[in-house]
Amino acid sequence: MAKLYFRHGAMGSSKTANALMVVYNYYERGKNALLVKPQLDTRDEGVVRSRIGLEQKCRYVEELVQMEDREIQEYDCVVVDEAQFCKKSDIEFFEHIVDDLNIPVICYGLRTDFRREPFEGSIWLLAWADVIEELKTVCWCGDGASCNTRFNEKGEIIREGAQVFLGANDDYVALCRRHYKAGNLGPQIRK
Template identity: 70%
Template structure:
């Protein structure tokens, strides 16, 4: 029975690397996975998914998937969505349709919350509707589990307000445990 999976984690938890490994596993078994990401995510190029550790693969846009007819979608054995936090409620409803009506598993990877520790629209609906919710873990500088995504400003301090979406990697974000996120402690003093 097909399921809708939401595999979430803080920045740097290897979500994209996991998505690319799952895609490769399908390929290795002679199966056809359809790898997509929301169009807003153009950090690594238009139709490219790239992990921090260098794994890279071409993909399509989630917005194209939702325009496909059911017969086109049935050509695939699995749908893999990277950066799923950027999906809309309507996109997630369509992913539910793929699972429930077409019997195709959908595996989504993304953030649970933004730099203010508030949910993204896609994350909110995936947390509500996914059949399986799994955390991909990473650690804070202190060694505790990191669950918060802190945005770092030009001054080297945590940013607490601004646009929800500002694309970036290690240059703009750091994963922290909740305590250090709340304190605004990036660990600079702890490392001396």
């Protein structure tokens, strides 16, 4: 029985690396996994790339929802990176793939933004996913980190602005809630 998975974690919890490993595991077993990401993620066009250097070509969620069922049935699994950027209708389509085509859909993404507010895709995945798993990472203090913290070039935490600002280690760091609320980025940020 196929399931809809939501594997979420703060920045730096290896979500993309995990997604790429899942795709590779399917490949190793002679299976086909379709890797997709929303077009809103413009950092690497047509590619999913992790911070540790793993990468693979991908298609877009917007292409997936236009595919015929018979095309989707050529795949044994659908893996979605940056699922927080999906729309409610995309998550409904993922349910169709799981329920009607019996193909698992594994979504990776952030639960909340830098203001600790949920993304649209994450809201519906948290509501409808069959399996919800947190990928862990740590704050500079060693405690678990769950807050995606945006900061500027002066090392100051940014608490206002557009929800979507594509960046990486130069713009975001994961903090525990205590240090997020205190505005404490820690002794150093590794870039």
